[in-house]
Amino acid sequence: MARYQRPETLRQALTQLHDNPNETVVMAGGTTIVPFLQPNDDETVLLDIGRIGELKNLICESEIIIGSAVTLKEFLTYARKQENPVLGALYEVASHIADPTIRGQATVGGNVARGGELATILLALDAEIIVESLDGGSRRIHLKDLLLDPGVTALGHPDDLLIAIVVHNQKYDYIHYDKFTKSHLASIPLASVAVAACDRDIRVALGSHRLFPERLSLVERRLVERDLTVPTGWGQLGGLVDAEVFALTDDSYHNHIIHVLLERALMGPPSEVNGQ
Amino acid sequence: MTSLILNGEQWTTAVNPTTRLSAALRESGGALDVKEGCLTGHCGACTILLDGQPVKSCLLVSGQAEGRSVISLKGLSTDPVATYLQESFSRAGAVQCGFCTPGMIIVATALVKASEVPLSRDDIRAGLVGNLCRCTGYHKIVTAVEEASYVHES
Numbered sequence A: 001m002a003r004y005q006r007p008e009t010l011r012q013a014l015t016q017l018h019d020n021p022n023e024t025v026v027m028a029g030g031t032t033i034v035p036f037l038q039p040n041d042d043e044t045v046l047l048d049i050g051r052i053g054e055l056k057n058l059i060c061e062s063e064i065i066i067g068s069a070v071t072l073k074e075f076l077t078y079a080r081k082q083e084n085p086v087l088g089a090l091y092e093v094a095s096h097i098a099d100p101t102i103r104g105q106a107t108v109g110g111n112v113a114r115g116g117e118l119a120t121i122l123l124a125l126d127a128e129i130i131v132e133s134l135d136g137g138s139r140r141i142h143l144k145d146l147l148l149d150p151g152v153t154a155l156g157h158p159d160d161l162l163i164a165i166v167v168h169n170q171k172y173d174y175i176h177y178d179k180f181t182k183s184h185l186a187s188i189p190l191a192s193v194a195v196a197a198c199d200r201d202i203r204v205a206l207g208s209h210r211l212f213p214e215r216l217s218l219v220e221r222r223l224v225e226r227d228l229t230v231p232t233g234w235g236q237l238g239g240l241v242d243a244e245v246f247a248l249t250d251d252s253y254h255n256h257i258i259h260v261l262l263e264r265a266l267m268g269p270p271s272e273v274n275g276q
Numbered sequence B: 001m002t003s004l005i006l007n008g009e010q011w012t013t014a015v016n017p018t019t020r021l022s023a024a025l026r027e028s029g030g031a032l033d034v035k036e037g038c039l040t041g042h043c044g045a046c047t048i049l050l051d052g053q054p055v056k057s058c059l060l061v062s063g064q065a066e067g068r069s070v071i072s073l074k075g076l077s078t079d080p081v082a083t084y085l086q087e088s089f090s091r092a093g094a095v096q097c098g099f100c101t102p103g104m105i106i107v108a109t110a111l112v113k114a115s116e117v118p119l120s121r122d123d124i125r126a127g128l129v130g131n132l133c134r135c136t137g138y139h140k141i142v143t144a145v146e147e148a149s150y151v152h153e154s
Ligand SMILES: Cc1cc2nc3c(=O)[nH]c(=O)nc-3n(C[C@H](O)[C@H](O)[C@H](O)COP(=O)(O)OP(=O)(O)OC[C@H]3O[C@@H](n4cnc5c(N)ncnc54)[C@H](O)[C@@H]3O)c2cc1C
Pocket: A025, A026, A027, A028, A029, A030, A031, A032, A033, A034, A049, A068, A069, A096, A097, A098, A099, A102, A105, A106, A107, A108, A109, A110, A111, A112, A113, A114, A115, A116, A117, A118, A155, A160, A161, A162, A163, A185, A186, A187, A188, A189, B040, B041, B042
């Protein structure tokens, strides 16, 4: 069976990752890892970071900082008290992830590291992450740069630990998140869409259909060119959406769901999109 | 080796700390009231209280519970809310095969205690969304929890 380590400090965790990068698997809440543990795996070291205090920060100043080992429930309790619109948008997403018992265990960092729903909205909010390793030190990475190749994230470097998520605490004209789940609400969505607009900066992120959510850069560019004060039809934009989405996934059922979610997100009341 | 407080008593087990907590509790701790259904976190049959909060014990390894309080349904035998819920489940016909019942009552107990006002049916459905029942169709379970919540608040 796998071996188990629960470091008390960040330094101890980084040292374990540094000394045994290939055999160590980081576990935060464990909700995605535990079901896949193999009884006959004697190689893996399960590194439980769930109780490291340095990964439990929650700060809301000019930047919003969320420690990677903060559970979804801890985040929800904190965000509810802040009356901050960015935290409010993240609250809406986090409060519909899985179910209340899983939210008590699953962490924000675990969700982002595996490209879950928070990663999708955080991508639209242009969030950064802080990663750290013993050799590389502490670095900030834009979440949008996390995807190196399809299926390989910057966290694929075996000794990097995700320390925290950083979101700029700025005013948005429009933040929208929507998802489509196959069965009941408490299950991983087939597709999700997040849009954040601030002045003429509009970011569109698409999640859950692949390993890590992606920004739709062609659609974003077209939205900036468009005069958002003049309500226009879905027509041309819809064609562009389909072309860009088709390059990501050629599953027609999936494409249709994404098309509908994006139409709802982008053709919502024009006053919401242009902030009037 | 993992040491924790199981239903109020110190318990130490020699199982590997990466063993699922549900399996450790059942096979080494004799807590057969902790059911194992899906083992993927969907059904909620394995729900226990960890430091007072409901969690799915199939999604935890036993090392994560080291030094903490674990309560299974048996550990709630003298808890007035859980006892009332057992009676209201029975009265409402909310138990058929009974496989989901321990997990349902654990979550419902925490739900009723956490609320300062009687829970609405929608609140109850939202709170129990992670617990599946193959037999009852949920209606009677919601009725049983609604009754317990009303009595608890009054
Ligand atoms: C029944 C069920 C329903 C679910 N529903 C949803 C849903 O609706 N939406 C959704 O988005 N997700 C859902 N999930 C997936 C999952 O529970 C969440 O994404 C959760 O937030 C993962 O967090 P965790 O702490 O449990 O991660 P873990 O399982 O501990 O880790 C997840 C991954 O991230 C890595 N990791 C974790 N922390 C770090 C770190 N600090 N640094 C580097 N790597 C790290 C781990 O190595 C692992 O690869 C569901 C899961 C289950 C079992």
